[in-house]
Amino acid sequence: MNESTFSADSFAAPLPWQLEQWSQLSRALAAGQLAHAYLLAGSAGLGKSLFAKSFARTMLCLKPTTKKVAGKEVRVPCGECANCLKGCAGNHPDIVHIEVEEGSKNIKIDQIRWLSEFVIRSSHSGGAKVAIVQDAHLLNGNAANALLKTLEEPNKQTHLLLVSDHPGRLVATVRSRCQKLNFQTPQASVAKNWLGAILGRSNIEALLEASDMRPLTALRLAGGDWMEGRAQFLQSICDMKLGKKSTQQALALTPKIGESDVLLHLSAFLSKLIKYCLTGSEVREDDPAFAGLYTLLKPSNDQQVTQSVASSLALFHTEVELARKQLASASNPNPQLIMESILWRWSQLELS
Ligand SMILES: [Zn+2]
Numbered sequence: 153m154n155e156s157t158f159s160a161d162s163f164a165a166p167l168p169w170q171l172e173q174w175s176q177l178s179r180a181l182a183a184g185q186l187a188h189a190y191l192l193a194g195s196a197g198l199g200k201s202l203f204a205k206s207f208a209r210t211m212l213c214l215k216p217t218t219k220k221v222a223g224k225e226v227r228v229p230c231g232e233c234a235n236c237l238k239g240c241a242g243n244h245p246d247i248v249h250i251e252v253e254e255g256s257k258n259i260k261i262d263q264i265r266w267l268s269e270f271v272i273r274s275s276h277s278g279g280a281k282v283a284i285v286q287d288a289h290l291l292n293g294n295a296a297n298a299l300l301k302t303l304e305e306p307n308k309q310t311h312l313l314l315v316s317d318h319p320g321r322l323v324a325t326v327r328s329r330c331q332k333l334n335f336q337t338p339q340a341s342v343a344k345n346w347l348g349a350i351l352g353r354s355n356i357e358a359l360l361e362a363s364d365m366r367p368l369t370a371l372r373l374a375g376g377d378w379m380e381g382r383a384q385f386l387q388s389i390c391d392m393k394l395g396k397k398s399t400q401q402a403l404a405l406t407p408k409i410g411e412s413d414v415l416l417h418l419s420a421f422l423s424k425l426i427k428y429c430l431t432g433s434e435v436r437e438d439d440p441a442f443a444g445l446y447t448l449l450k451p452s453n454d455q456q457v458t459q460s461v462a463s464s465l466a467l468f469h470t471e472v473e474l475a476r477k478q479l480a481s482a483s484n485p486n487p488q489l490i491m492e493s494i495l496w497r498w499s500q501l502e503l504s
Contacts, residue, residue, distance in 0.1 A: 165206035167199045167367070168222040168346055169338030176333070177207055178227045186211075187331040188306035191288070193319035194335030197366030201286060203335075204313040208247045208282035209239040211311065222342070235277055245276040251286035258292040259285070268302045271310045281310040288314035289321040296323040303329040337365040347371065355379070361420050381409035382417050389418070390444040392499055399495045403488075406495075411487040415476045418494070421445060422469040429462045450504050461503060468501055 166174035173192075180186045192200040206229070210216060213229035213236050220226075229236050238244035248270050250263050267283055275281050285291075291299060303312070303326065314330055316322055337343075340360065347356050347367055351374055362382060363369035373379065388405055391397035406414045424442060429449055452458050475494050478485050 163199070163202060164228070165199060165203040166221055166226055166228075167202070168342050169367070170199065170203055170335065171221060171224055171226065173203065173333045173335065174207070174226055175224075178210070181211060182227070186311055188310075189303055189312040189314065189330040191319060191322070191327060191330035191332045192313060192315045192335065193332055194317070195337065195364070195366055196317040197363060197369030197372075198335045198337065199368050200315050200317075200335050201284075202368075204284045204315050208284060208313065209236055211280045211282055212236075212239060212244065212246060212277065235279070246279070246281040248283050249286065250283065252290050258290050259287070259295050260292060261294040261298050264291070264295045264298040264302070268298065271302055271307050271312075275309055279309075281307075283310065283312050285312065285314045288316045288326070289318045291323070291326070293323075296326055300325055300329070338367065340365065343367045343370070347374075362416060364416070378413065381413060385409050385414050385417050386421060386442065386445060389495070389498055390448065392495070393448050393503070399492075399499050402495055403491055406491045407487070411491055412476065412479050414491065415472055415479065415494070418498075419469065419472045419476065422465055422472060425449060426462055426465045426469065429458060429465060448503050452504065457504070464501060468497060471497060 177186065177190070192204055194200055209229040210227065214233035215230045216227050217230045218225045219228050229239070231240065235244060235246075239247055248267065250259060250267055252259055253263070267285070270281065270283060273281075285299075300323070312330070314322075314326075319327065319332070338346075343360050343365055344356055347360065347370055350371065351359075356370075358379075359370040359373050360367070363373055385402075385405060388397055388402040392399060392402050421442065425445065428446060449461070452461075472494060475490050479487060479490055
């Protein structure tokens with residue numbers, strides 16, 4: 153498969169790290185005990201949206217089949233019946249998607265009114281109906297209230313799948329009316345096997361690490377000029393420490409690479425550096441982007457020095473993580489200011 157053709161929709165759920173959630177819903181489906189509404193919650197890049205779409209098709213499939221995923225038999229849509237064909241083409245009248253419209257920042261009340269009409273309408277195929285609400289935390293206040301009404305008056309035939317990377321931002325009353333399905337980052341070996349089978353190349357660990365072990369994010373990174381931006385940024389902070397670049401020069405790079413990516417690179421790199429500092433071993437020699445940075449740190453025989461460097465690195469790592477949260481928060485963060493403060497702290501950091 154060509155990397156540029158990757159999109160989350162190129163794959164079928166359940167992905168190997170979604171088996172528990174998939175089995176839970178499959179059991180409920182088989183027993184006729186699916187909840188009216190589910191909230192699929194967890195970080196971005198874990199394939200929640202893909203899961204919702206695939207499960208919606210499973211619910212409507214006329215002759216579901218089984219397949220083996222990571223050694224387990226799971227119930228999946230056949231892919232051939234009339235419902236599957238329409239579902240795969242994205243035009244099944246009994247499956248609807250609500251998402252933020254282009255040019256808008258929120259899901260609006262009109263969209264939820266439309267959803268409410270869908271809920272009470274009878275099914276075209278005579279079976280279940282499914283409404284998927286993407287980025288449910290982006291419902292505006294009125295839309296959330298309207299959705300609440302729909303959640304309070306369930307229609308037996310209709311199921312709602314709300315998907316959110318930030319479930320904590322969802323109105324509590326809406327959240328409490330959904331059964332929560334938590335998605336966790338996979339074990340390293342699971343993610344590595346999955347990604348390795350698709351990409352078939354060697355820098356998979358770097359991609360997974362930089363994506364915080366979120367495989368679909370890693371895949372997106374593999375397809376773009378992201379690796380290049382990463383190398384560029386890591387080189388620039390290395391140059392800062394060597395006096396070859398000013399803080400301002402490094403700062404100028406960050407909007408181009410993207411502040412949240414830059415903080416991600418920095419966080420991943422600091423974790424490595426802390427380990428290196430404490431153990432003296434280069435955790436991964438095959439990543440050239442880190443090579444220069446390791447040389448900044450001279451392992452000392454003095455335990456106290458080592459401990460003190462490791463402590464300040466750990467403290468800085470905490471600050472970077474905090475900055476990442478700030479940047480991702482809804483409260484209009486100032487990326488320039490955040491980056492200035494972080495890079496200034498880096499320039500002041502004692503590494504020996
Ligand atoms: Zn089917």
